[in-house]
Amino acid sequence: KPEFVGITAVSSNYCKVKEIARKIKDSFPACLLVLGGVHITISPESFEKSPFDLAVRGEGERTTLMLLKKYKEKNKLEIDKISKIPGLLIKDNDRIIDTGLPELITNLDEIPIPARELLNLEYYSLPRFSAEDDIDPVGTILTSRGCPYSCKFCSSSSFWRRKVRFFSAERVVKEIELLYKRYKYRRIYIYDDLFSINKERLKKIVCGLREINLLKKIEFSVYGRANCFDSETAGLLKEMNVKTITFGFETGSQRMLTYLKGPGILIEQGINAIKIAKRYGLKPGGFF
Numbered sequence: 001k002p003e004f005v006g007i008t009a010v011s012s013n014y015c016k017v018k019e020i021a022r023k024i025k026d027s028f029p030a031c032l033l034v035l036g037g038v039h040i041t042i043s044p045e046s047f048e049k050s051p052f053d054l055a056v057r058g059e060g061e062r063t064t065l066m067l068l069k070k071y072k073e074k075n076k077l078e079i080d081k082i083s084k085i086p087g088l089l090i091k092d093n094d095r096i097i098d099t100g101l102p103e104l105i106t107n108l109d110e111i112p113i114p115a116r117e118l119l120n121l122e123y124y125s126l127p128r129f130s131a132e133d134d135i136d137p138v139g140t141i142l143t144s145r146g147c148p149y150s151c152k153f154c155s156s157s158s159f160w161r162r163k164v165r166f167f168s169a170e171r172v173v174k175e176i177e178l179l180y181k182r183y184k185y186r187r188i189y190i191y192d193d194l195f196s197i198n199k200e201r202l203k204k205i206v207c208g209l210r211e212i213n214l215l216k217k218i219e220f221s222v223y224g225r226a227n228c229f230d231s232e233t234a235g236l237l238k239e240m241n242v243k244t245i246t247f248g249f250e251t252g253s254q255r256m257l258t259y260l261k262g263p264g265i266l267i268e269q270g271i272n273a274i275k276i277a278k279r280y281g282l283k284p285g286g287f288f
Contacts, residue, residue: 008037021051038155055089058101063087108167139185143172147193169204190222226273234280246285
């Protein structure tokens with residue numbers, strides 16, 4: 001008998017998410033359904049005809065925490081109280097209250113390390129088939145948020161408002177150590193848009209892993225951007241034990257590439273990134 005159920009959605013699975021939400025509402029009519037994620041952040045107009053009671057838009061940690069604290073004060077939602085919390089869409093009879101987008105969190109280290117022990121860890125330790133033909137369980141981590149670029153097909157710039165914020169190197173090393181020691185992952189995917197763009201932080205991460213004797217004990221996979229990739233970066237990634245790096249090549253047409261990613265991004269940069277990756281023993285992959 002949950003009091004709250006939160007579901008995230010991107011646009012491509014939003015119809016399925018609404019279907020799941022209706023089934024939950026049928027089984028637990030008193031349960032408050034909360035929608036979050038990219039879709040509702042960018043398309044708030046889709047909230048009105050959804051089965052959700054509330055939506056959290058944008059970066060959700062502070063908004064969700066304030067919402068739950070207000071709820072626990074009297075074990076009910078008081079519209080006048082929660083309508084002062086930024087980042088919410090609220091259904092109030094025949095109207096929708098939009099409290100606007102929240103401010104972005106300046107210091108990401110304020111956010112606690114995810115409480116993975118609350119998850120069904122048996123599911124998360126199942127083998128995962130991947131492009132590398134490896135079926136070992138894979139841990140995941142996000143060490144930064146945002147991207148300064150504005151590719152036409154990507155939600156990152158809209159969701160994070162074209163700002164890049166980084167968890168500190170010390171925090172990143174601490175979470176990697178936790179994934180290795182407590183959760184027994186030996187492979188980790190780093191899902192940052194631009195993990196290696198900050199070379200000084202990357203150097204500190206490599207040094208931090210060396211200090212706790214984890215260098216070469218974990219294999220990493222990262223995303224890269226061809227115009228932000230050079231030999232120094234490749235050398236640091238190699239030292240960190242990154243095995244694969246995936247670039248957003250998108251297309252072999254310069255005209256289409258300029259349309260998708262803007263001026264100054266060249267096909268030749270993608271070719272050069274592959275050459276550098278191979279020179280340093282990194283397996284390059286691509287999105288198209």
